[in-house]
Amino acid sequence: MTLPETNNSVVRIQPKLRWPGLSQPAATASAIAHRLRQMHDRLAAAYGPQHWWPAETSLEVILGAYLTQNTAWKAVERSLVQLRTAGGLSLDGLRSLPLEDLQRLIRPSGFATRKAPAIKAFVSLLDREFAGSLESLASTPSAKLRTRLLALPGVGPETADAILLYALGHSVPVADEYLRRLAERHQLLFPAPARNRRGYEALVQLTAAAFAADSPAEHARLYNEFHALTVAVGKAHCGRIPQCTGCPLADDLQQLSRSSEDSTANG
Ligand code: SF4
Numbered sequence: 001m002t003l004p005e006t007n008n009s010v011v012r013i014q015p016k017l018r019w020p021g022l023s024q025p026a027a028t029a030s031a032i033a034h035r036l037r038q039m040h041d042r043l044a045a046a047y048g049p050q051h052w053w054p055a056e057t058s059l060e061v062i063l064g065a066y067l068t069q070n071t072a073w074k075a076v077e078r079s080l081v082q083l084r085t086a087g088g089l090s091l092d093g094l095r096s097l098p099l100e101d102l103q104r105l106i107r108p109s110g111f112a113t114r115k116a117p118a119i120k121a122f123v124s125l126l127d128r129e130f131a132g133s134l135e136s137l138a139s140t141p142s143a144k145l146r147t148r149l150l151a152l153p154g155v156g157p158e159t160a161d162a163i164l165l166y167a168l169g170h171s172v173p174v175a176d177e178y179l180r181r182l183a184e185r186h187q188l189l190f191p192a193p194a195r196n197r198r199g200y201e202a203l204v205q206l207t208a209a210a211f212a213a214d215s216p217a218e219h220a221r222l223y224n225e226f227h228a229l230t231v232a233v234g235k236a237h238c239g240r241i242p243q244c245t246g247c248p249l250a251d252d253l254q255q256l257s258r259s260s261e262d263s264t265a266n267g
Contacts, residue, residue, distance in 0.1 A: 033209035046248035050228030061167035118154025175203035178234030
């Protein structure tokens with residue numbers, strides 16, 4: 001998703017303090033995971049239930065996951081309205097839409113010449129390997145299905161995981177640029193997660209660790225809420241320039257700053 005611009009920087013990170021990543025000793029990794037779990041709780045208390053994903057059907061979620069790449073959600077909504085009007089929000093509708101028409105209908109979301117063939121490729125996969133059934137697709141084990149989705153054109157890990165979690169109900173975390181910034185600014189991972197596949201997978205592991213003590217039956221719901229909540233705080237406070245004043249996670253940052261000062265004072 002396109003990230004909002006903000007213009008009031010009050011974040012102060014202690015560059016010398018290095019919180020280890022999850023490859024560090026279990027006790028420390030567990031403390032970091034616990035911190036992230038507490039951050040979820042603070043966000044949930046501040047923002048309440050997020051009711052994601054904003055869509056009426058699984059197919060609509062899948063289309064939204066494709067269309068929202070590098071695009072603000074408002075633009076996706078315009079594409080979805082056009083698709084609905086043209087009967088393109090059903091599998092049969094998508095199958096019968098010529099590629100050029102699909103490109104025209106999703107143009108508001110940008111990158112239509114890349115996204116339209118990618119959506120068509122998804123429908124082809126569904127028809128070829130899953131008898132055209134989203135239920136059959138959803139019944140495939142998560143790891144196998146993730147690999148299959150990632151092999152499709154135009155599907156990176158964030159899109160694959162959003163489809164798995166929000167459209168198909170699998171218990172997989174979703175990471176994005178908002179969570180990457182949060183992990184970097186709160187020094188949850190060392191090294192800080194990069195904007196690449198490795199950084200993405202580190203964020204996914206961190207999220208899974210944060211909710212590891214929760215019942216597995218709750219994981220899909222918690223991953224769903226956590227991703228939506230990190231987007232909420234990202235849009236409200238943690239854009240390209242953070243606005244920490246009034247942010248629900250400011251306490252964690254202040255605690256981090258105090259720990260850094262203690263560690264510097266103790267040599
Ligand atoms: S999440 Fe909030 S407190 Fe943390 S860096 Fe971003 S704006 Fe600041």
